[in-house]
Amino acid sequence: xxHLLLVLAMLLAVPSFxxxxxxxxxxxxxxxxxxxxxxxxxxxGLGIPSTAGKPRVVVSTGATWKDDDDSEQAQTVxxxxxxxxxxxxxVLGGDLxxxxxxxxxxxxxxxxxxxxxxxxxxxxxxxxxxxKPPSDGPxxxxxNRFFSRFRARLGERAEVLAFxxxxxxxxxxxxxxxxxxxxxxxxxxxxxxxxxxPIEEVAADDxxxxxxxxxxxxxxxxxxxxxxxxxxxxxxxxxxxxxEHVVSxxxxxxxxxxxxxxxxxxxxxxxxxxxMSKDERIAELIWRLRDAPGGQLSQPGRPYFFDKDxxxxxxxxxxxxxxxxxAVPQLIPAIEDAQFTRCxxxxxxxxxxxxxxxxxxxxxxxxxxxAGQQFWQGKATAAAMVRDGDAVAVRKRVESWWSDYQxxxxxxxxxxxxxxxxMNAAGALSRLAEKYPEAAAAAALKGLRxxxxxxxxxLLEAVRKVNDEGVTAYLVEQALVDPDLETRALAxxxxxxxxxxxxxxxMIRLWRSAAEGxxxxxxxxxxxxxxxxxRCGSLDAIAALGERLSECAPAVAGDVAEDAGGQLPYxxxxxxxxxxxxxxxxxxxxxxxxxxxxxGTTSMGKRTVHPRVCDEAAKQLAVVWKQPFVWDGxxxxxxxxxxxxxxxxxxxxxxxxxxxxxxxxxxRVADAELRPLLDRLVASPGDIGAxxxxxxxxxxxxxxxxxxxxxxxQDHAARLSLTALxxxxxxxxxxxxxxxxxxxxxAPVIDALAALRARPLTSAALRDLFLGAxxxxxxxxxxxxxxxxxxxxxxxxxxxxxxxxxGSRTVGGDWTTNxxxxxxxxxxxxxxxxxxxxxxxxxxxxxxxxxxxxxDVLTALPAVAVAIRIVATTR
Numbered sequence: 052x053x054h055l056l057l058v059l060a061m062l063l064a065v066p067s068f069x070x071x072x073x074x075x076x077x078x079x080x081x082x083x084x085x086x087x088x089x090x091x092x093x094x095x096g097l098g099i100p101s102t103a104g105k106p107r108v109v110v111s112t113g114a115t116w117k118d119d120d121d122s123e124q125a126q127t128v129x130x131x132x133x134x135x136x137x138x139x140x141x142v143l144g145g146d147l148x149x150x151x152x153x154x155x156x157x158x159x160x161x162x163x164x165x166x167x168x169x170x171x172x173x174x175x176x177x178x179x180x181x182x183k184p185p186s187d188g189p190x191x192x193x194x195n196r197f198f199s200r201f202r203a204r205l206g207e208r209a210e211v212l213a214f215x216x217x218x219x220x221x222x223x224x225x226x227x228x229x230x231x232x233x234x235x236x237x238x239x240x241x242x243x244x245x246x247x248x249p250i251e252e253v254a255a256d257d258x259x260x261x262x263x264x265x266x267x268x269x270x271x272x273x274x275x276x277x278x279x280x281x282x283x284x285x286x287x288x289x290x291x292x293x294x295e296h297v298v299s300x301x302x303x304x305x306x307x308x309x310x311x312x313x314x315x316x317x318x319x320x321x322x323x324x325x326x327m328s329k330d331e332r333i334a335e336l337i338w339r340l341r342d343a344p345g346g347q348l349s350q351p352g353r354p355y356f357f358d359k360d361x362x363x364x365x366x367x368x369x370x371x372x373x374x375x376x377x378a379v380p381q382l383i384p385a386i387e388d389a390q391f392t393r394c395x396x397x398x399x400x401x402x403x404x405x406x407x408x409x410x411x412x413x414x415x416x417x418x419x420x421x422a423g424q425q426f427w428q429g430k431a432t433a434a435a436m437v438r439d440g441d442a443v444a445v446r447k448r449v450e451s452w453w454s455d456y457q458x459x460x461x462x463x464x465x466x467x468x469x470x471x472x473x474m475n476a477a478g479a480l481s482r483l484a485e486k487y488p489e490a491a492a493a494a495a496l497k498g499l500r501x502x503x504x505x506x507x508x509x510l511l512e513a514v515r516k517v518n519d520e521g522v523t524a525y526l527v528e529q530a531l532v533d534p535d536l537e538t539r540a541l542a543x544x545x546x547x548x549x550x551x552x553x554x555x556x557x558m559i560r561l562w563r564s565a566a567e568g569x570x571x572x573x574x575x576x577x578x579x580x581x582x583x584x585x586r587c588g589s590l591d592a593i594a595a596l597g598e599r600l601s602e603c604a605p606a607v608a609g610d611v612a613e614d615a616g617g618q619l620p621y622x623x624x625x626x627x628x629x630x631x632x633x634x635x636x637x638x639x640x641x642x643x644x645x646x647x648x649x650x651g652t653t654s655m656g657k658r659t660v661h662p663r664v665c666d667e668a669a670k671q672l673a674v675v676w677k678q679p680f681v682w683d684g685x686x687x688x689x690x691x692x693x694x695x696x697x698x699x700x701x702x703x704x705x706x707x708x709x710x711x712x713x714x715x716x717x718x719r720v721a722d723a724e725l726r727p728l729l730d731r732l733v734a735s736p737g738d739i740g741a742x743x744x745x746x747x748x749x750x751x752x753x754x755x756x757x758x759x760x761x762x763x764x765q766d767h768a769a770r771l772s773l774t775a776l777x778x779x780x781x782x783x784x785x786x787x788x789x790x791x792x793x794x795x796x797x798a799p800v801i802d803a804l805a806a807l808r809a810r811p812l813t814s815a816a817l818r819d820l821f822l823g824a825x826x827x828x829x830x831x832x833x834x835x836x837x838x839x840x841x842x843x844x845x846x847x848x849x850x851x852x853x854x855x856x857x858g859s860r861t862v863g864g865d866w867t868t869n870x871x872x873x874x875x876x877x878x879x880x881x882x883x884x885x886x887x888x889x890x891x892x893x894x895x896x897x898x899x900x901x902x903x904x905x906x907d908v909l910t911a912l913p914a915v916a917v918a919i920r921i922v923a924t925t926r
Contacts, residue, residue, distance in 0.1 A: 082224040087231050093251040094216045097290050102131040103220040107170040112152050113160035146205040174218050174226045181233040206257025208237045259294035264403040271395040281307040333378050337385050339367035340413040345394025351432035354396030356413050371417045385414035386446040389437050398433035409437035423482050424475035462487045469494035472502030477509035484516040492519035511541040523549045530554040540576040544583040559595045581614040588628050593635040601792050608664045609650030616640040616671025641700040643668035669693045715845040720751035729759045736772035750783050750846045781913030782811040785846030794855040797827040812847045814905035818898045821921045828853050834924045841917040866925045868893045870901045873918040880904045
């Protein structure tokens with residue numbers, strides 16, 4: 052629903068500060084000081100609706116979202132209920148935006164409901180939260196103030212000041228004064244410094260940024276008329292005359308006023324569509340670009356204009372593209388049109404970096420689609436042609452192309468573009484090969500020799516459409532001798548596709564170098580090689596892909612699983628492809644079902660998934676074998692499915708199936724053995740002997756501890772002690788082992804693993820295990836991983852895995868250590884996966900932040916699932 056802030060600000064009377072509040076005015080005067088009153092008077096002048104007499108509520112909006120464990124949660128908003136009618140609740144939120152929440156259910160959402168809150172209690176809770184010491188952990192840790200407000204559009208200082216004013220509206224002057232004091236102490240999140248200016252000046256900056264942000268986003272809503280946008284920006288200039296955004300807002304007002312005048316004039320002379328000539332229709336469509344919708348899907352990225360409107364009809368831009376070359380003469384002058392469209396772009400959506408695309412930007416997109424080439428490339432991800440002052444130069448570039456096109460014709464222009472080997476060469480070659488194939492080969496060879504960097508890579512993609520012996524000979528030559536490894540991979544792929552198996556030995560050698568690290572940072576080239584070696588049908592090539600994968604980085608093995616496996620559905624469709632090669636690829640991917648190393652991180656909405664090599668292999672084989680596999684499920688669920696897939700493979704090979712894994716269970720300790728110890732602890736919570744006695748009974752004591760807690764009253768003195776004891780018992784290490792596929796582990800590490808068994812895991816023990824493995828293995832290892840996994844009630848499984856190199860590494864080499872801690876499906880130490888904690892061989896202090904995070908989790912056990920990874924790698 053539309054934000055109603057400005058509309059309601061004009062409709063609702065704002066009471067003066069002297070009469071505000073439900074309490075006694077004299078009492079307020081005794082509590083609020085002059086600084087508070089000055090700040091509140093300034094806030095009242097913004098036209099934000101008064102909350103006097105309005106209840107504090109939490110609104111269940113009717114929409115839902117999924118939490119980190121995929122559980123559906125109701126979307127809620129806390130604020131003040133300004134009014135309610137049969138259709139909606141109108142609420143002023145904490146971000147100072149007024150919104151309507153429909154009271155009737157629709158197909159997409161349930162009806163909104165409200166719950167009235169105790170404002171005094173909410174204010175006290177907010178004060179307590181503000182006074183809580185900030186987290187000194189890394190940004191990713193829960194409780195860090197920066198992370199908790201990462202996507203907030205209204206600064207916390209302004210939000211707290213607004214809440215203080217609202218508390219004063221309700222006579223809570225004492226808490227209002229305290230809130231203002233806390234607002235003054237809040238640092239700027241950008242530099243962690245406290246602003247010494249009066250709080251109203253600080254809040255003005257925060258609110259101004261929030262408002263200009265929202266007003267800019269409003270351009271993207273085509274239902275908002277330009278007159279409403281104009282009112283918003285005019286109001287902004289009045290309310291925030293000292294804002295850093297006032298110049299931009301003033302320029303926006305001037306442009307919108309001009310557009311309003313032009314809209315009025317255009318309406319007087321507009322013809323019916325059927326009465327227009329073709330040129331008149333083109334002019335009308337260019338006029339309509341000021342309402343062209345668009346958006347941005349990725350960040351970093353660029354906005355683009357849609358080819359369909361909300362109703363599924365072609366937009367004005369799409370209609371111009373359909374008119375083709377006839378539209379070019381009128382589109383060229385439109386490149387410099389600086390009027391606003393309805394397309395909003397941004398650098399990052401979590402901060403105010405938003406801007407509105409202009410008509411010239413839309414005209415440029417239409418021209419580029421018509422011409423099949425790029426006339427402009429921004430220097431940064433948030434670049435915009437008109438806004439950045441590039442329109443004049445771009446227009447000259449388009450005019451030059453158009454003149455050349457009219458003089459020499461399309462074929463000659465395309466040949467010249469390809470031969471130049473610049474950014475438009477690949478697109479021009481595709482069109483040339485399609486329309487004028489006889490000219491494509493010679494132009495392609497000139498372009499390939501002239502091109503470099505991304506332009507050359509793009510040409511190597513486009514040249515696959517050109518079937519010519521000279522081009523094939525060039526590709527073979529580059530596959531064998533080009534100094535750039537990425538070029539050789541692409542050229543080799545193209546040569547193999549043309550049947551030139553004489554490049555295969557070099558491609559196999561290049562792959563082996565990739566597996567050894569020469570292409571470690573070149574994932575695209577590595578994946579190109581994998582696909583090429585699979586599709587050529589050579590058993591030697593497929594065998595090479597499987598060499599030493601356990602010693603390679605997990606990402607390399609993951610690429611083989613994903614890309615080789617991804618080819619399996621298509622290989623039978625290749626004419627003459629050997630059946631034996633298909634079986635070899637299948638065997639290669641199936642062998643990776645046993646590789647449990649993590650390959651990286653994949654975002655799944657609010658949560659992240661950490662797929663393993665075996666998950667990538669299972670995902671591909673499940674498609675070919677038509678078996679179920681939920682690759683983003685819990686690890687236990689994935690392990691079960693992988694075991695089933697492993698048996699499918701064994702059946703295909705004529706080998707008996709293996710027993711499927713049975714979920715770990717722990718035998719319950721007899722009550723006769725446990726109950727006396729628990730009774731001692733209920734009577735004397737500090738009885739260390741009884742505590743250690745329970746721990747020595749092991750994981751089987753957990754059910755009995757839980758039942759004892761259930762029997763105790765909530766205020767019983769022993770509850771805290773028993774809860775801490777449950778956490779200790781829940782953290783007992785059930786199994787400590789060397790991971791499958793690991794290189795030999797030094798004897799001291801084996802001893803350290805043995806010492807963990809049957810005892811509660813501690814962060815210090817896990818840290819020391821990892822550091823010991825590093826110190827004893829760093830000279831020859833490429834990768835050292837310590838993992839600790841817990842599933843509720845069955846204890847930790849701790850493992851060590853070492854992958855060896857060639858023995859040339861020395862202690863102090865270029866090690867990189869990454870860590871991750873996940874509880875359930877939520878990352879607690881790193882929201883997007885591993886967190887790098889420093890270079891070189893790590894020391895104990897380097898792991899201090901992780902140790903603190905682990906300690907926090909261990910004190911809250913037993914949890915459903917915990918996964919800890921500490922991984923050190925070196926090239």
